[in-house]
Amino acid sequence: MPKDYSKLIRKLISLDSKKVDKYFHSLHKKEFDKINCLECANCCKTLGPLLTDKDISRLSKHLKLKSSVFVEKYLRIDEDNDYVFKSMPCPFLQADNYCLVYDFRPKACKDYPHTDRKNILGILDICIKNTEICPAVENIFKELDTKNCI
Ligand code: SF4
């Protein structure tokens, strides 16, 4: 059962957007200074990133495949009409949780879990969903909620 953050959310949306960003960015840094993503890889195991045309072109080139072959081999179109991986865990996730295409990975992978983005209030619903996927996001919300630091 996901934790109920409704009280915290009400408080956050009553605040200035820049102030909310400041809280999140500082806690994001604190969490990612201590967390080892290689011991987790939950995002790569469960969430499919969307792939832009640029991502497809960069990855195809790196893998020495034609874009059309790359698409055929690895991707499908989802209900939002975006390219996503055909199956999860991600086909490029290795047994030791390293990403086989790390330097060429999709932008969505680089940006995940988005808690260092500008205008967090605009993606609050996504962040709340991510509390169930990403332990760093869960800790950010727990800290904001339990320590009453805002
Ligand atoms: S789910 Fe979060 S902590 Fe886990 S690997 Fe992804 S970004 Fe890192």
Ligand code: SF4
């Ligand atoms: S491309 Fe790499 S970073 Fe992105 S989901 Fe796959 S394994 Fe994870």
